[in-house]
Structure formats: C-alpha cells, structure tokens
Amino acid sequence: MLLTYYITKIYTSIEIVVESMLAIATTMIILAYFVSNGIKNLGEAKRAAELEKLKTESIITHLADGLVMLGKDCKVMLVNPMAEKLLGVSEKNVLGIDPRKKAEKQNLNSFHKALHWCLSEKEMENGKTIKEEIKLDYPIKRILDVRTSPVRDTTGKLLGFVKTLHNVTREKELDDIKSDFISIASHQLKTPLAIMNWDLELLLKNRGKKQKLLNDITASNKEMIQIVSDLLDVSRIEQGRAKLKIRPASMKMVVENAVKKLLQFADKKNIKLTTDLPSKDMTQMIDPEAIELVLHNLLDNALKYTQGHGMVKVTLKYTPKERPKYIEVTVEDNGIGIPKLDQKKLFTKFYRGKNIKEMNVKGTGLGLFIVKNIVDLHQGSITIQSEERKGSKFNVKIPLKTH
Numbered sequence: 044m045l046l047t048y049y050i051t052k053i054y055t056s057i058e059i060v061v062e063s064m065l066a067i068a069t070t071m072i073i074l075a076y077f078v079s080n081g082i083k084n085l086g087e088a089k090r091a092a093e094l095e096k097l098k099t100e101s102i103i104t105h106l107a108d109g110l111v112m113l114g115k116d117c118k119v120m121l122v123n124p125m126a127e128k129l130l131g132v133s134e135k136n137v138l139g140i141d142p143r144k145k146a147e148k149q150n151l152n153s154f155h156k157a158l159h160w161c162l163s164e165k166e167m168e169n170g171k172t173i174k175e176e177i178k179l180d181y182p183i184k185r186i187l188d189v190r191t192s193p194v195r196d197t198t199g200k201l202l203g204f205v206k207t208l209h210n211v212t213r214e215k216e217l218d219d220i221k222s223d224f225i226s227i228a229s230h231q232l233k234t235p236l237a238i239m240n241w242d243l244e245l246l247l248k249n250r251g252k253k254q255k256l257l258n259d260i261t262a263s264n265k266e267m268i269q270i271v272s273d274l275l276d277v278s279r280i281e282q283g284r285a286k287l288k289i290r291p292a293s294m295k296m297v298v299e300n301a302v303k304k305l306l307q308f309a310d311k312k313n314i315k316l317t318t319d320l321p322s323k324d325m326t327q328m329i330d331p332e333a334i335e336l337v338l339h340n341l342l343d344n345a346l347k348y349t350q351g352h353g354m355v356k357v358t359l360k361y362t363p364k365e366r367p368k369y370i371e372v373t374v375e376d377n378g379i380g381i382p383k384l385d386q387k388k389l390f391t392k393f394y395r396g397k398n399i400k401e402m403n404v405k406g407t408g409l410g411l412f413i414v415k416n417i418v419d420l421h422q423g424s425i426t427i428q429s430e431e432r433k434g435s436k437f438n439v440k441i442p443l444k445t446h
C-alpha cells in the first residue's frame with residue numbers, strides 16, 4: 044500500500060513525469076519501501092519501480108498532445124514525439140537549451156516561440172496552469188494551445204515546468220469558416236430580403252403593378268435559394284463532408300441537361316448558346332449531379348458575364364482521339380473576359396472580378412470555388428484562357444473511367 048502511495052504521490056500526473064525525475068523517484072520508491080516494510084527483497088522493489096517508469100514513458104511517448112518538460116532553470120529536459128512533430132525539432136538537438144533565448148537557426152523559431160517563457164518559483168506560487176494560444180509558421184502553419192504548469196516534488200519545491208501543446212488549428216479554421224459563413228450569408232441575403240419586403244409592402248397597399256411585383260419577389264426568392272445552396276455546398280466542402288456519388292452516367296446527357304436548363308436565360312439575354320457534342324453516347328464513372336453543377340456554374344457565368352448578342356459554346360470531347368483517356372469539356376464565351384491579375388484568385392472563395400462591378404450582375408463569388416472542388420474530387424483539372432473584352436474559355440479535364 045505504502046509503495047503505491049509513494050508512487051502515486053511522486054507521479055502526481057502523467058504529464059509531469061520526466062526522465063531525470065524518474066531516476067530520483069525510483070530511488071525514493073525503493074527507499075520508502077524498505078523503510079516502511081523492512082522488506083529485504085531489493086529486486087522486487089526495483090522491478091516494480093522500473094515497471095512504473097516504463098508505463099509512464101510509454102504514455103508520454105504515445106500522448107496525442109505535445110509535451111515538453113523544462114527544468115527550474117528553464118532548460119529543456121524532455122520533448123515527446125508529438126512535440127517534436129508540432130515544433131519541427133528533434134529532442135536530441137534541443138535538450139539543455141533555454142527556449143527563452145533567441146533562435147539562431149530558422150528551424151528553431153517555432154520551438155522558441157511556443158516555449159518562450161518560464162516563471163520564478165515565487166511567480167508560480169499559486170500553482171495555476173497558464174494557457175496561451177500560439178501561432179506557428181514552421182514546419183507548417185499551426186495554432187497551438189499551450190498550457191504551462193509547475194512541477195513540484197512531494198515537499199512542494201519547484202522542480203520545473205511542463206508545457207503541453209494541443210493542436211487547435213482545425214478547430215480555429217472551422218471557427219473562421221463559421222464566422223465567414225454567417226457574415227457572408229447575412230450580407231448576401233440582406234438585399235434580396237429587402238427587395239422582397241419592399242415589394243410585399245407595395246402589394247399589401249395595393250400599389251404598383253401586381254404582376255411586376257410578383258415577378259420581382261420570385262426573382263429575389265430564387266436569388267436567395269441560390270445563395271443558400273452555394274453556401275451549403277461550400278460548407279460541405281470545407282468541412283470535408285462533400286462526397287461524390289460516382290456511378291455510370293452519360294456525360295453527353297449531363298451536358299445536354301445543363302444546357303437545357305439555361306436556354307431560357309440565354310434567350311432572354313439574346314445570347315446564342317450552342318453545343319458541339321460527340322455523336323456517340325457512352326457511359327463513364329462520374330457523379331452526374333456534381334458534374335452538372337460544374338457545367339451549370341460555368342455556363343451561368345458565361346451567360347452572366349457576356350453582354351447581349353453574344354455567343355456561348357459548350358464542347359465535349361474525349362481525348363486523345365485515338366485512345367481516349369480524358370473527358371474534356373470547354374465552355375467558351377465572347378464576354379467581358381477576366382483581367383490577368385484576377386485569374387489567379389478566380390477559384391478562391393468569395394472572389395469577384397473588379398471588371399464586373401459596373402455590370403451590376405448578381406453573384407456570390409462561390410461558383411468557381413465549388414467547380415474547382417468538384418473537379419478535384421474527380422481527380423480532374425480546370426484551366427482558363429481569357430482576355431479582357433474578348434472572352435473566356437474554361438477547360439475541364441477529367442480522367443475517363445468507364446467502370
């Protein structure tokens with residue numbers, strides 16, 4: 044019992060056990076065992092202590108969080124494998140180093156940044172754990188929740204500090220996504236909601252042309268449905284929940300469906316929407332709904348960003364001609380084009396070109412982000428050729444899988 048008591052007392056928590064302390068602890072356990080029980084079996088006591096040491100070492104090694112032990116002088120005594128990974132260091136290179144001193148080498152920057160302070164015995168008197176959030180750039184961009192606690196011996200004397208490093212990058216990213224989502228959603232929905240409200244008030248007061256007001260309300264409502272649907276797609280993509288339902292489908296039919304749904308819009312804008320499709324139909328492994336969304340977004344953009352009397356053309360072909368390996372779909376327009384500088388940012392979330400401002404075309408800046416993600420999920424690629432005031436050509440290339 045007493046042996047267990049001493050073990051528990053010395054190894055107060057898994058986190059605060061370090062190699063050097065284990066050596067002292069081992070001796071103390073053995074001594075305590077002998078003093079209290081007068082037991083002669085030295086081998087048995089030693090084995091019990093060694094077993095306990097092994098257990099603790101194994102826990103520290105396999106801990107899902109980083110753990111760094113610092114002495115009273117703030118010099119590193121232990122770095123577990125997860126801390127090595129998070130800070131981009133190897134334990135053997137940092138043992139005995141005081142992280143408060145400035146980094147000499149570039150790759151020690153994160154190590155110094157994450158472990159940048161220690162307190163004196165007096166300052167640590169209340170024994171509280173101190174929590175901070177640290178942003179690192181090396182070895183990759185990460186946000187760590189670092190907690191520092193004092194480590195004391197059984198008499199309460201300060202032995203050093205333990206710092207636990209918890210990777211909170213993903214949680215923080217999701218927080219940012221959520222706030223982006225809320226701010227964009229409310230911002231984007233505000234205008235169509237205000238228009239609907241205004242039109243409804245006029246209808247109630249029996250003012251204005253009923254048919255026109257109802258048309259406006261329907262248009263605003265459609266716009267809101269589009270915004271919500273885009274935002275939900277983006278949220279699914281960003282949370283890694285976007286999964287494809289790959290099955291045999293006709294790419295030709297997918298293109299035809301997407302075109303059919305936009306013919307009326309093209310007509311209304313006086314734009315000639317044409318197709319160039321292979322005569323032979325064949326099935327391939329794709330997610331037809333997702334690919335239709337890709338085509339819908341590309342075609343919708345081509346029509347939106349082309350002024351009246353323009354031309355939009357969709358081409359589908361299998362390349363190379365002799366032994367097809369890819370499905371290639373091209374959406375081409377002779378619209379306002381995309382400035383060279385904008386082309387790099389085109390597939391990022393919420394990005395809208397500067398040249399479309401005066402066109403007063405509604406949009407969320409999410410369409411191409413969704414397109415790119417769906418194409419990526421199909422292991423495909425998307426490229427663009429565009430010149431301002433001349434037009435744009437989007438080319439989607441997906442590996443051809445027939446089963």
Ligand code: ADP
Pocket residue numbers: 340344345346348376378379380381389394395396397399405406407408409410411412435
């Ligand atoms: P949006 O809802 O604004 O259309 P997208 O992500 O679909 O969002 O497109 C991002 C931006 O790319 C658009 O705002 C526009 O500036 C530009 N863009 C996309 N397609 C075209 C095109 N065919 N012609 C000209 N500009 C385009």
